[in-house]
Amino acid sequence: MPTVIEQAVQARLVAPAPHMETVPATLRYDCGDPFAVRMDFPAPATLEGTDITWAFGRELLATGIEKPAGSGDVRVRPYGYDRTVLEFHAHEGVAVVHVRTSELRDFLRRAQGVVPAGHEHLYLDLDHELAALLRDVR
Template sequence: MASIPATLRYDVRDPFAVRMSFPAPATLEGVEVCWTFARELLSTGVAESAGTGDVRVRPYGYDRTVLEFHAVEGTAIVHVRTGELERFLTDTAELVPAGAEALHMDMDSDLVELMRDAY
């Protein structure tokens, strides 16, 4: 199985989401691709199958988690060590505990941004 240097990121300014980026050489288009999905999906998926849309996460064996990314071009299946995902999720929970995401959002600024071009 080939290793792909994907990067998993969390930004407290978008506390409900995580992002996984794949470098250009690892993609069909030859450009970096970034998938954004729910932190809760990742958290649930390390223990049991989760997701029905473009991103699905499920345990695989005793030490792996599978992330599936579904697009028109095809499906990418990525195996990640479950321990690494659990450490990542622990780190995100230290920044923003699960259930406290809304406290870390600036709803007024987000609403202004959404309504900026409204007539």
């Protein structure tokens, strides 16, 4: 069974211009970090011209496709039929993208097959994490 799930999605960038530009993005789930989902945007899709990765809770994504969720850097909410809005807040500004809800549901289903919701704690390597923290303290 795979321990990392990746899924390419087409994100529609919401911008002041009249049309929404489609940008490629990749959703990633790794059982080594069982509570998190990552969304990668390639350099051409970012203002900085560098690859950008946003990490946020898998539960936030699962909740946000049903009802508005999040109050921090990442916010997720349903939008119309089969669209979900993801807002990424940074000190440079806010990026808003629309993703097909069906793609997000498929991704979450696949991640659920790797680590069932509610069982994430079983996949944490707390001894390794603690050792890494203490290694830097001297």
